Amino acid sequence: MPSASAPPQDARPTSPEPPPPGSPGDGRDGYSAFDPLAETVKPSPADVAVTRRLSRPGARRAEPKPADPPGYRLRHLLGRGGFGAVWLATESATGKQVAVKTFRHVRALDWPLLTREVEKLAALDASRHVVQLLGVGWEADPPYYVMEYLPDGSLADLLDKEAPLPPKRAAELAEGIAAGLVHAHGSGILHCDLKPGNVLLDRDGVPRLCDFGQARGVGAGNGAGTADDSASEARTGGRPLGTLFYMPPEQVAPDAAPDARWDVYALGAVLYEMLTGHPPHRTEELSDRLKACSPGERLAVYAKAVSESPRPAEHLKVRGVDAALIRIVDRCLTPDPAQRYPNAQAVRTALRQRSEDAARRSRARWALLGPAAVAATLLIVGALIVNRTLEAGRGQVVERALEANALSAGLVAHSLEQVVNRKRVDLERVVADPRLADLVADAADAGWAPGPARTTLFSYLALVTPEVTEEQEAATAEGAADLSWFLQDATGMTRWRNPPDDEVVDHSFVWRDYFHGLGEHFDPETTASGSLPPVDRTHVSLPYRSTSTEEWKLAITAPIRNERGEVIALLARTVLLDALLSEYDATKRNVTREGRADDDAVRYTRVIALFERQSGRLLDHPWLAERPDTETAVELPDSEREAIDAALADGRGSFRTDRHVDPTAAAVGGQSFAGAWIASFVPVGGTDWVVVVQEPRDDALRLLEDLGDGLRLVGLFVAGGIVLTLGGLLFWFTRDRAAA
The missing domain is CATH 3.30.450.20 (PAS domain)
Incomplete structure (x- = not known):
């Protein structure tokens, strides 16, 4: 592979091209290690002989530095393979860093195979997503060609450090790789060995395709290979090239015609690895089975395993992977080529549509966020205004009720004072x-x-x-x-x-x-x-x-x-x-012994009661009309007696509270008097009595609370309408159009 950023691999079994950086056995440490799972072609005897010779102690370490190519100055070795080495060089005229790939064993080289990659790179020179060819020196000794240098390494290097990648970044890289494939396919070239090690990253993080040593040409509309490709395949026994776990099952067939859908499957495998950290279908069990197979059986076992295994599903568990990205991965990796995307352009279109949909959804969310925030603010402000208005209304209603009850209690107390004084005076006159x-x-x-x-x-x-x-x-x-x-x-x-x-x-x-x-x-x-x-x-x-x-x-x-x-x-x-108090409290005339009136449970809207101030003992109350058979003393709580004494000591003449608890509520037959009461206490002159006029707090506030409930119901309807409207707009603008 022409690696523009890292050392090449050892010798390919069927091609003199070195493998890409980041692939198994890339030889970065100066020695190559043949991985039986990384290649699909058995090496020839000549390749094995070269590998053995290069593997002898000291053979690889003594890489001679060739003469500087015209216009370039070699700096240091980036990597070496079975047929050559890649050097970092500086262009003499500009000082620009480049990668120079030199070849050894000139007489033993298969020149058609060596020139194929150069031809492919030259044909794809116009794309930013393909490593650029800068020059060729086939007549030099050793022969070489010059590529742009990408110091950031390959996608395999990135995955070694950061895998898995965030879904957004993985989709961006996949779209860039698809763009490179689209350019290659449009130029009549199928890559046929796409994997993370054959994708380099420039300084902007844009992916670049490299290693077109196994690329195939496509005929005019029928997918047939070119004459040179056919000759090369004949020399390799007609066996297709590629890398296990990145190649589709149909690619293993000896007579398989190169197809753009091979690269589609490989692109899906690369995207799957970016999302999950490993390529699809690669498990320890399958890897062990493949290693145990003979080279002739390995491809058939691999194809059967991929075709019969359940679809890869680990990407479904990755957080942030949306339905559109799942559909793209699944369709790329389907074993049946007829159900796969027909070409890289279809994959690129799907990725771009997903990206546009995501951007549209984001814009829609932000666009709807403003009206939603305004609506939420208005609802909150409205709720606060309603609550404060209701609270102020409650205060006014309670205050007016206290005033009315105090006035009534004062009138009753004055009347009782006159009654008692009259009875006292009459009694004292007699005695x-x-x-x-x-x-x-x-x-x-x-x-x-x-x-x-x-x-x-x-x-x-x-x-x-x-x-x-x-x-x-x-x-x-x-x-x-x-x-x-x-x-x-x-x-x-x-x-x-x-x-x-x-x-x-x-x-x-x-x-x-x-x-x-x-x-x-x-x-x-x-x-x-x-x-x-x-x-x-x-x-x-x-x-x-x-x-x-x-x-x-x-x-x-x-x-x-x-x-x-x-x-x-x-x-x-x-x-x-x-x-x-019977002439003041009409409820007492309507209460029977059982505490019921007109066969309905008694509901007291206002109660007048009489207590003894010092002891708090109950003197008169509608509850007494029920004649409960109990001798239990009913008294005001100490807190209210103290509050009454304090009010009288301050000269206020009355004590008022909107949280009065009627003491008869805890007595037998006093259930009708439970709850909070708005009450006013006024002493009866000339006695130790206190008149209490009270009304249920809930009844006094009922009209206001009903109004508040109505306003809240309206607010809920308005809020529901806003939510449904905004939700409908959000669904319309952010719906998955591809799925639809």
């Missing part, structure tokens, strides 16, 4: 009458025994207190009317009740908070009559369950004093607890 104190004293002096004193007292109480009938008692659920009146002596014994109730009269209730005012109901079994002192001022009691009606109620008690100022009895009036 302030000295006659009542005298009558109580007389009854007490009589030991509360039946008699004139007790009868007179009870008659007087009936006159000064409103009469409460059973019908009136049942009607108290519609308002804040008195549920009952009763009189207790200083020991806690109930002496009188209106309406009468035998379960209450003459029974001790010293353990009730309305008697002692200590903020707690004690155990009736362990609290003896007279063990606790009565309250000494008007007192609003803790809620309690009535022993007669089982209803939750509270009592307002006022002390009755004698002339010495001693408390001798208590007069009390009671109010049904869940009737305090």
Whole structure:
């Protein structure tokens, strides 16, 4: 091979041309090593004799330097083969470096074979993808020819260092090799031994074809070889030349006519090796089988193995290898020549189309990236604007709800304050009458025994207190009317009740908070009559369950004093607890014991409740209307009680929150009150009560959230439309046209 960049190989078995650099047995170390898998022709006896002589110790090391060719100055030896050597030389006129190939054993040379490569190089002189012939000196001793020098080595050298190559680089090199083959085929020359060692790389990385020593000519349109080629083949027994694993199976036939599809297969094999690091079908098992075969059997075994083996598939696993490149490799390497690309121009066109498609896809992606970025930016900005608008709207809705609830709670608190004050004032007016104190004293002096004193007292109480009938008692659920009146002596014994109730009269209730005012109901079994002192001022009691009606109620008690100022009895009036707010909270009138209204689950849109501020104990709430059979105390959490105290201490007059958790939600039957509530707390003047007006946060924000969901849905439709449009355009501009 005329190597323009590296040392030549040992003598070819059928041609005096040295092999290319990078091929097996290239002789770069000064000695040649014949690789039985690298050649397809058995060497002649003369070739073997030359090889043995050159392999003797010292025979190759004593390469004599020939005389300088006219116009050139030899520098140093690049490599040698069985029939010659390649020298690095400098052109005397320009100083340009060239490669000079000289031949030995002039008389033993087959001149037609020697001149064939020169003729092929001369015919292909116009292509950049073929090593250029610069001059010939056949009449010199020794004969020589001059080629351009490519110091970057061969594709085989590159693969030894960097294999496998990136798919993009491999495709570029394959397209350059195809361009060289197109020029050669267009000049009537088939390479017939294309492999990485026969492809040199210039300083720009452009591939150059070399070693046309095994090239064949093609006839005018029929693919037949020339007369010189036929003569050469006759001298080699008609056996075609080439390199295993780079030649198609039909090339091994002795009578095979040279075909452009041979080079197509070899180009596919080179491309496959660039992608995977090794040529197709080369495995250790097949290599061992071929080495074990005789030279006459080796070609038949190789052809059968390539024809019957599954198609090479390692390139399918290489990252970055696209479908178009896979189709090109597969079609080049198909064993059936009829299914192969017809010529190198078809391969070059496919590679160029793939490259153009890749560039078009890249341009399309970048072209669509702008609209996509603008659309994404608009969607993001729109989403941010919508979210911020919704957040601002939520804040305004919550603030307005808090204001409305605070106003409602303030009105309810003021109304309750008036109701309690009125009941307190009326009660205090009754107990302030000295006659009542005298009558109580007389009854007490009589030991509360039946008699004139007790009868007179009870008659007087009936006159000064409103009469409460059973019908009136049942009607108290519609308002804040008195549920009952009763009189207790200083020991806690109930002496009188209106309406009468035998379960209450003459029974001790010293353990009730309305008697002692200590903020707690004690155990009736362990609290003896007279063990606790009565309250000494008007007192609003803790809620309690009535022993007669089982209803939750509270009592307002006022002390009755004698002339010495001693408390001798208590007069009390009671109010049904869940009737305090009934005229303000309509939900309480629609709730049954089971917590349902009109056969549907109750949905509370607004709740008014009453709590005791210091203890946080629940006083009134729609939940109480369900009459849950539980004695579990329901109280405000400490955090809210502290927040209420802080708000009152700061003079704000109310506490507001949009994350209130109703304490009844955790109690039996309180599931309807679960979730976050927008609530305002306002104290009731003159009492230790706090009115709470609350509404579900989700309900307050529902309209706004529905609007937000609608906007998000529109945004999703817009985003989906943009994605589909851009995706469709991207598919249209980047689709694989070759596959289509």
